[in-house]
Amino acid sequence: MSKASPSTPLPQIRSTADFARHVGLARTTVSRVLNGQPGLKAKTIERVQAAMEATGFTPNAYALHLKGKRTATIGICMEDLLTPPAVRKLAALQRLLRERNYASLIEVLDPGESRRVVRHFLSMRVDAVVFIGHFIPEEIAQRLTELNAHGTPHLIIDHAGIEGANTVSLDRASGMVAVIDHLVSLGHKNFGLLALGGTARTVQERLQGVHAALARHQLDFDACTHSRDHLHVRTSDFEYGRALALIFAAEKKHPTAYIARNDEIGVGALHGFQAAGLRVPQDVSVTGFNNQDICAMTTPGLTSVDQQVAITAETAAELILSQLNQPLRRKPWVRTIEPQLIIRGSTGPARR
Amino acid sequence: MSKASPSTPLPQIRSTADFARHVGLARTTVSRVLNGQPGLKAKTIERVQAAMEATGFTPNAYALHLKGKRTATIGICMEDLLTPPAVRKLAALQRLLRERNYASLIEVLDPGESRRVVRHFLSMRVDAVVFIGHFIPEEIAQRLTELNAHGTPHLIIDHAGIEGANTVSLDRASGMVAVIDHLVSLGHKNFGLLALGGTARTVQERLQGVHAALARHQLDFDACTHSRDHLHVRTSDFEYGRALALIFAAEKKHPTAYIARNDEIGVGALHGFQAAGLRVPQDVSVTGFNNQDICAMTTPGLTSVDQQVAITAETAAELILSQLNQPLRRKPWVRTIEPQLIIRGSTGPARR
DNA sequence: CTGAAAGCGCTTACAG
DNA sequence: CTGAAAGCGCTTACAG
Numbered sequence A, B: 001m002s003k004a005s006p007s008t009p010l011p012q013i014r015s016t017a018d019f020a021r022h023v024g025l026a027r028t029t030v031s032r033v034l035n036g037q038p039g040l041k042a043k044t045i046e047r048v049q050a051a052m053e054a055t056g057f058t059p060n061a062y063a064l065h066l067k068g069k070r071t072a073t074i075g076i077c078m079e080d081l082l083t084p085p086a087v088r089k090l091a092a093l094q095r096l097l098r099e100r101n102y103a104s105l106i107e108v109l110d111p112g113e114s115r116r117v118v119r120h121f122l123s124m125r126v127d128a129v130v131f132i133g134h135f136i137p138e139e140i141a142q143r144l145t146e147l148n149a150h151g152t153p154h155l156i157i158d159h160a161g162i163e164g165a166n167t168v169s170l171d172r173a174s175g176m177v178a179v180i181d182h183l184v185s186l187g188h189k190n191f192g193l194l195a196l197g198g199t200a201r202t203v204q205e206r207l208q209g210v211h212a213a214l215a216r217h218q219l220d221f222d223a224c225t226h227s228r229d230h231l232h233v234r235t236s237d238f239e240y241g242r243a244l245a246l247i248f249a250a251e252k253k254h255p256t257a258y259i260a261r262n263d264e265i266g267v268g269a270l271h272g273f274q275a276a277g278l279r280v281p282q283d284v285s286v287t288g289f290n291n292q293d294i295c296a297m298t299t300p301g302l303t304s305v306d307q308q309v310a311i312t313a314e315t316a317a318e319l320i321l322s323q324l325n326q327p328l329r330r331k332p333w334v335r336t337i338e339p340q341l342i343i344r345g346s347t348g349p350a351r352r
Numbered sequence C, D: 001c002t003g004a005a006a007g008c009g010c011t012t013a014c015a016g
Helices: A016-023 A027-034 A042-055 A061-066 A084-099 A114-123 A137-149 A172-185 A201-216 A237-250 A263-275 A293-297 A309-323 B016-023 B027-034 B042-055 B061-066 B084-099 B114-123 B137-150 B172-185 B201-216 B237-250 B263-275 B293-297 B309-323
Strands: A073-078 A103-108 A128-133 A154-158 A167-170 A191-194 A225-228 A257-260 A285-287 A304-306 A334-337 A340-342 B073-078 B103-108 B128-133 B154-158 B167-170 B191-194 B225-228 B257-260 B285-287 B304-306 B334-337 B340-342
Touching: A016 A027, A016 A042, A027 A042, A061 B061, A073 A084, A073 A114, A084 A103, A084 A128, A084 A154, A084 A309, A084 B103, A103 A114, A103 B084, A103 B103, A114 A137, A128 A137, A128 A309, A137 A154, A154 A309, A167 A309, A172 A201, A172 A257, A172 A285, A172 A304, A172 A340, A191 A201, A191 A237, A191 A263, A225 A237, A237 A257, A237 A263, A237 B293, A257 A263, A263 A285, A263 A293, A263 B293, A293 B237, A293 B263, A293 B293, A309 A334, B016 B027, B016 B042, B027 B042, B073 B084, B073 B114, B084 B103, B084 B128, B084 B154, B084 B309, B103 B114, B114 B137, B128 B137, B128 B309, B137 B154, B154 B309, B167 B309, B172 B201, B172 B257, B172 B285, B172 B304, B172 B340, B191 B201, B191 B237, B191 B263, B225 B237, B237 B257, B237 B263, B257 B263, B263 B285, B263 B293, B309 B334
Parallel strands: A073 A103, A073 A128, A128 A154, A154 A167, A167 A334, A191 A225, A191 A257, A257 A285, B073 B103, B073 B128, B128 B154, B154 B167, B167 B334, B191 B225, B191 B257, B257 B285
Antiparallel strands: A304 A340, B304 B340
């Protein structure tokens, strides 16, 4: 069993002044060592470093910043911490920033809270603010105006289409093109759309991709797609996907391929079809979106579209860091990430 | 489409001095308004607040703190951001802290990095440091010694058993007692343990729970449990659970109930048994641990043990806040959270 | 290497 | 309400 010895409070050293006295050097000299300035004897450096070890003295970051040092802190606003792909992006980005010695100040942005959060970030003089997820566009636009006024750079990850915003987002249309191309190559000509309804921008983008891909294959969207999205409040995507699958399965002439809004709905649909006695992929094919871990947890595995989290985070880190210590650009950066289709057992040749 | 107007940099207001000049008041007066001090005309207050709105001026948090204000920041060390139960605890805790106007400074603690991270937290003069997850005990014990020396309170969530540490952790033994009681009540007398091997403290705790519960039912641990955990490096818990299930299923006389290390292994095992032609729960029962979303994503759903995230976070927040502005206690707080068994379709009466 | 001094952006008595 | 002053913990010339 490991033991943490309680207190034994050393003679409290709270400032460089205390510390300098303790080491027996001038405050100036200590400061020089701390900042790695030249012209110091090796012995002095050692002496100071040993004393830092022994006392655990850490200079006050607040005083440092006040003297003009960057805070080396990036503010990150999360839509929430419960959406796995968003958290994976956060994790990857945080790691990259940390490697460059930037700390992350992370806040969750409940609707209506953005003003308070951005104020806090500004008062903390963060070097930049990153938003990850999807937000209320008008609210974020206002925040960007404030950040611009303060000369604080920003970046939005995921939420595309806010004018003037620096953005890194997934090419969702392209992801759907890959799905359709894959399914068409397997001989599918009739497609069930699972929960791809509503006016959400991300869904619209994806439907545009479906449209475009079908057109390229000389297929007519209206004739060959069948959309089901009857519920508007859902407690569980999984249950909803299952319910939608059961509805389709009960129809005499149903599509051979199903495209789900996300992996949860795809997994639910897969179970639904199997429960209805249909074999996947012999009777019907199913695809998801996001390529979460759960895609590997079904039998067969769920074909899905990967968001390329690592590339997204690298692009984001590059964009953030390139904006630091630069004047604000008038023309925003807009970067698009190409998703990747991950083919698993849930998609196969169309039944004839 | 929403629009964020680029810059139009207002006359840059960077300090209370600039701001006071801009409003036409004394710095002292502005400071009073900002701090809600008494003895000010309503009109003056309004004037200042209107100007804050208009200019977006935010006082420098670094200068504030230097004048003695608490930083109102809690440092949170995460084992990683990819373990769903840990992230759920983080999300819940962060929300509770925010409600009390504490910001969260979040860092991921890669092995060997704890010293650097805690140093950073100390230099940021955080009010307390929280660790969420499981760590290298010796490393954390050292960090606690440092924190104690600085008079900074701490709390560890999940990792129990570090001497002198304030801890909130799950009563894993009790969770297993609930599982065994449930299975025994269904008539099960033979148990397969899936991946519950190794020396990890959490696993040992859980096995102790199994032991105790079986003893209470007059069952002998060695006679009635069969443990499989042959792989030591696994890429996917799901695949591993599936593999373990197939091994058991191939044996002539196999247990009727299976207890998995976690939900992923439980879900994999469930699929494995089904693939081997066994029905769940008619032929075999399966349980998981953690009660993640994926438990609802199988057919039947997976019986599992819920970690009671909300209660854990509330307890943690209470313990952190109660330590602030108090002298460090010699006797550590140790709180235990009672898990809750969530019964789903994967457990049923034992086949006779 | 030392020491005294100025200044970062605030707050807080203090005298008017 | 104003204004001048001190001080929080640092860094950075500057003179020795």
